[in-house]
Amino acid sequence: MTVTASRLHLSDIAPTVIQSEIRAMSVECDRVGGINLAQGICDTDLPQLVAAGAVDAIESGFNIYTRLDGIAPLREVIAHKLASFNGMTVDPATEVLVTNGATGALYASLLALLNPGDEVLLFEPFYGYHVSTLVSLRMKPVPVALAAPDWQLDLDAVRSAITPRTRAILVNTPSNPSGKVFGQTELEAIAALAIEHDLFVFTDEIYEHFLFDGEKHISLATLPGMADRTITISGLSKTFSITGWRIGYLAAAPQWIAAIGYFHDLTYICAPAPLQHGAAAGLRGLADTDFYANLSTEYQAKRDELCAALTDAGLTPSIPAGAYYILADASKVPGTLARDKARNLLVSTGVAAVAGSAFFRPGRGEHLLRFCFGKKPGDLTRACDQLRKLA
Ligand SMILES: Cc1ncc(COP(=O)(O)O)c(C=O)c1O
Structure with missing residues (x-):
């Protein structure tokens, strides 16, 4: 009997398009009950009139x-x-x-x-x-x-x-x-x-x-x-x-x-x-309100708070000019690969970050971790306190 390869298989590219490291860290963070600075989920409150507009539309x-x-x-x-x-x-x-x-x-x-x-x-x-x-x-x-x-x-x-x-x-x-x-x-x-x-x-x-x-x-x-x-x-x-x-x-x-x-x-x-x-x-x-200017002011304060904590922790941040992420040098965190560093940081501080390698070609970014500061103020401050434990 000749053995033929099954025609039930993944597409050629499926094995190369793998689950993002960001999602994987979020799952890991939930498992250990940590503070998630990994995913850019932006869990701050939405403007009231945006919510009301949608509710009205449904009704x-x-x-x-x-x-x-x-x-x-x-x-x-x-x-x-x-x-x-x-x-x-x-x-x-x-x-x-x-x-x-x-x-x-x-x-x-x-x-x-x-x-x-x-x-x-x-x-x-x-x-x-x-x-x-x-x-x-x-x-x-x-x-x-x-x-x-x-x-x-x-x-x-x-x-x-x-x-x-x-x-x-x-x-x-x-x-x-x-x-x-x-x-x-x-x-x-x-x-x-x-x-x-x-x-x-x-x-x-x-x-x-x-x-x-x-x-x-x-x-x-x-x-x-x-x-x-x-x-x-x-x-x-x-x-x-x-x-x-x-x-x-x-x-x-x-x-x-x-x-x-x-x-x-x-x-x-x-x-x-x-x-x-x-x-x-x-x-x-x-439109024509100070909502947008306030966003920048509010997030700049969050950036500064997290950058200060990372600096204190010995994770030198690259100061971002926009968006709400910080790439920080995690050379001092144990682990050869950035994904090991991210997991070790989660275990030692309860703060989840993403392996820098997720944002580079293979072999690059292994000394970096990415932290998201699009977070509720209380959660961000708790994360900063936890990170300082590394100091
Ligand atoms: C650069 C960039 N583009 C797009 C997105 C996703 O945008 P959307 O929710 O509008 O699909 C993200 C989310 O993290 C992002 O960082």
Whole structure:
């Protein structure tokens, strides 16, 4: 009898797209009852009018599918916000797509615009989902290292990473995990390369309202020649502390939006209908208030509190300019690999962090741990007290 290999098996890429180290640490943290500074779950309270807007929508019967590009009132306030905060002029009818988070926005954009085998440049340290999303779509992520400790852009490295297969550059500003905020000169240089090599640019601007020490957020789409080739992605998960709602959006030229919208429809149909109303109520009601400036002030204080504790503990932090993560040097924590260091830190202090290696190519980032400060004040202070035990 001939033995044939079973046809019941995983896809070729399934073994390479593994569960994120972030989720694994959260599971471990729950098991030991620790304080979770691993996952960017942002467990702070959402604004009251965002919650009320969603509850009203549910009670008023907005519980069925919406148009695939999202409800008009939400697209309109997004366009208004893109004009007032980002300096972008977009038509809410043809250039805005409401998505299932920034995650759904990137997934649908890549499906609509790129092909298997296409190369996409991104900056290292990177957000693991960006890499895994590209890999799962059979595209090739090409990491370009930013130089520690202040994550300088090496333009020559970017230039030499471009090949005939390169189709796009992915820019995450402010960045997870480094907290880097790309400046005007750096973005102009990236834009010049994108134009020279005729590349798309995907931006992930989900942390655009988390800016410290007077940093300014610049959207690449506003630079000359970039509007038609940039897919601007953002969302409300972080800004309104509604990571579980799955409300994000993207802005792009109409010739791309139609195809992206269709792929988003295939995967998700639409973003959750009543929650779109809640997000619209928030964007409308909080425009022209000090809500956004307060976010930066509040998170800068949290950053400073955690950086001080890490310094006291001997885990030298790289001070982030934006977002809400800190990469810290964990050389003194026992363990050869960063994942062992993360587990040892959890055992010795009860604080969960993520292995730095999750944000780098294999063999890099093994001395680093990433800590999230998007936390309720009491939990953050308790975590800081626990970390100081290492001192
Ligand atoms: C850089 C970055 N992009 C996107 C996301 C997820 O965004 P969303 O909840 O809108 O899908 C995260 C969450 O941690 C993130 O860090």
